[in-house]
Amino acid sequence: MAGLMEFRIWRYDPERDARPRMESHQIETTRGMMLRDALLEIKRRDESFAFRHSCGEGVCGSDAVNVNGRNRLACITPLAELKAPVVVRPLPGRPVIRDLVVDMSRFYRQYEAVEPWLQRADPLPEKEVLQTPEERARLDGLWECILCGCCSTSCPSFWWNPDKFLGPQALLAAWRFLADSRDQAQDKRLDALDGPYKLFRCHTIMNCVDACPKHLNPTRAIGHIRELMLKKSV
């Protein structure tokens, strides 16, 4: 794939613009080019254009944007996969700071709320807390989350209640520690997740699964949390 491709970019500077606008760019594309490369080209043409990016290889999770209606990481989205015109907007449901840069502080607060670290009642051993290979395998599909926010910002329940519903990313992280054999705060964690909002606003819409660039499954993790609550209650 090579040739000219049209990009429609969402532009908005709250300090200057009365309202957001879509800006059109024709970019000369080359074989193997990623969306991030096209955004960098637009940035080269217009320095005032703002978007987050860092590692360029789907590890840091900085450059999550909404592309043709779907949340994706720009650095690992090949242009060959996209239909022109490529419409790029900021992640939905988050306040915009400028152009494609959104305020993710609420998202991080929800992550922090699940206390994403190992908690133990027993004294820590000299070296490490050992796990069997099976216990370790339970964490696969959970620890790989890079906090890009593609899942939570594609979740309608998170759009409606971003302050109360933890969102798929935080709930995936919650299950990552509930499932960890080394953690000893299971009851406390489950109690903290109960109530009408934090966990139970999930209606299994599964936008999170569709959006995750690491192919993780927050909906399944949420199901596991509910199953564990059920097991503990009987």
Next chain:
Amino acid sequence: MSRGLSGFRAWLWQRATAVYIWLFTLYLVWHFLAAPPADVTALRAWLGGPAVWTGVAILGLALLLHAWIGVRDVLLDYVKPPRLRVALLGLVLLYLLANGLWLARVLLEVG
């Protein structure tokens, strides 16, 4: 764990009532296909039998509970102003209560 009918407890009740509603609906479909009552008198006699009467009474309660949790979930999601939400919840509760009373009246008549 949950206090009252919220969070985990509401979720569990919604699923439990769904299973009962599904199973009883299957029974109703099977009954009305296999041995449909000949007239209203036969229908009343069938409904007045202790097993069916109890089953329908539980079905009514299950439907009311299932609907209450479901509609309340929708209102929690979409209606933010507290006064409007309380008013709508009140209307839903009244509507469900009226349906429950109507079902109770029918059951008491045939029981």
